[in-house]
Amino acid sequence: MAAVTPHTDVSTAPDDLVVHMTDVGVRRGSTELLKGVNWNVELDERWVILGSNGAGKTTLLRMAGAELHPTTGAVHVLGERLGKVDVFELRTRIGFCSAALAGRVPAEEKVLDVVVSAGYAVLGRWREEYDQLDTGRAGELLKAMGIAHLADRTFGTLSEGERKRAMIARALMTDPELLLLDEPAAGLDLGGREDLVARLSELAMDPDAPATVLVTHHVEEIPPGFTHLLLLSAGGVVAQGLIEDVLTSENLSAAFGQELELERSGDRYFARRRS
Numbered sequence: 001m002a003a004v005t006p007h008t009d010v011s012t013a014p015d016d017l018v019v020h021m022t023d024v025g026v027r028r029g030s031t032e033l034l035k036g037v038n039w040n041v042e043l044d045e046r047w048v049i050l051g052s053n054g055a056g057k058t059t060l061l062r063m064a065g066a067e068l069h070p071t072t073g074a075v076h077v078l079g080e081r082l083g084k085v086d087v088f089e090l091r092t093r094i095g096f097c098s099a100a101l102a103g104r105v106p107a108e109e110k111v112l113d114v115v116v117s118a119g120y121a122v123l124g125r126w127r128e129e130y131d132q133l134d135t136g137r138a139g140e141l142l143k144a145m146g147i148a149h150l151a152d153r154t155f156g157t158l159s160e161g162e163r164k165r166a167m168i169a170r171a172l173m174t175d176p177e178l179l180l181l182d183e184p185a186a187g188l189d190l191g192g193r194e195d196l197v198a199r200l201s202e203l204a205m206d207p208d209a210p211a212t213v214l215v216t217h218h219v220e221e222i223p224p225g226f227t228h229l230l231l232l233s234a235g236g237v238v239a240q241g242l243i244e245d246v247l248t249s250e251n252l253s254a255a256f257g258q259e260l261e262l263e264r265s266g267d268r269y270f271a272r273r274r275s
C-alpha cells in the first residue's frame with residue numbers, strides 16, 4: 001500500500017498555505033543573506049516583514065514571489081515547490097510590487113495601460129473581446145486606489161505616491177492569489193504615506209483580497225488590518241506571529257540592535273530610541 005505523505009515532508013505543502021518555507025537559507029559567496037527561516041503564510045493572513053537595512057527582507061519577499069531560489073531548505077509558493085515548477089507560470093498567480101519594477105515602466109506609458117498590461121501575461125495574447133473587460137477592471141482598480149482621474153496621464157508625469165498606487169493597482173490586475181509589496185511607502189511624504197496606509201488597510205480588511213505580504217522598515221507604515229509580523233535581523237528571524245504578540249519594544253530592539261520604545265495609538269504603531 002502506498003504511504004500517505006505527511007505535511008511535514010518538505011516535498012509537500014498543506015493546501016491552506018500560500019507560502020511554506022522550511023529551514024531556508026540563501027547564500028551568495030561566503031555571505032549568508034538568510035538562514036534557518038521557517039515561515040508559513042495562510043490564505044487569509046496579511047503579513048508585515050520588518051527589519052533594518054540589509055536584514056534580508058527583499059530576499060525573503062523575492063523567494064515568496066518565485067523570483068529567487070533558496071540555497072538550502074524548501075520553499076513552496078501556492079502549493080508548488082520552487083525548483084520543481086515552471087516559475088514563469090507560477091508568477092502569473094502572484095502580484096508583485098516594488099520600486100525596481102516601477103523603475104522599468106516606460107515614462108511615456110499611459111497609466112491605464114500600465115495596469116491593463118499586467119493582465120496580458122495571464123491572457124497569453126491580446127484578444128479583442130477582452131479589451132473592454134480589462135480596461136474596465138483596470139479603471140476600477142485605479143478608482144479603488146484613488147487615482148482614476150490619472151488614467152490617461154503618462155506614468156512619467158506621476159508623483160512618487162501616485163506611481164506607488166498605480167503599481168499596486170497593476171499588481172492586483174490579474175486577481176493574484178498572493179500580493180507582495182516591497183516597501184510601498186518608501187519615498188512618500190507624510191500625506192502620501194498616510195493615504196497609502198489607509199488604502200492598504202482597506203485592502204487588508206477586504207475578505208476577498210489575496211494573502212498579502214508587505215515589507216517595510218517602519219512600524220508607522222503598518223496598515224491596520226494586517227495580522228502577522230515577521231521580524232528579521234541579519235538574515236535570521238528574530239520573532240514571528242500575530243502582530244499584537246510579536247510587536248514589542250524588546251523584539252523591536254533586538255531586530256534593530258538598539259534600545260527602542262514602541263508606542264501604540266489606536267490601531268497604529270510608533271517607535272523611537274529609548275532615552
Ligand SMILES: Nc1ncnc2c1ncn2[C@@H]1O[C@H](COP(=O)(O)OP(=O)(O)OP(=O)(O)O)[C@@H](O)[C@H]1O
Binds near residue numbers: 055
Ligand atoms: N548577490 C549578492 N551578493 C552578496 N550579497 C548580497 C547579494 N544580494 C544581496 N546581498 C546582501 O544581502 C543582504 C540582504 O539584502 P536584502 O536586499 O534582502 O535586504 P533588505 O532587508 O531588503 O534591505 P533594505 O531594507 O536595505 O532594502 C544585504 O546586505 C545585501 O547587500
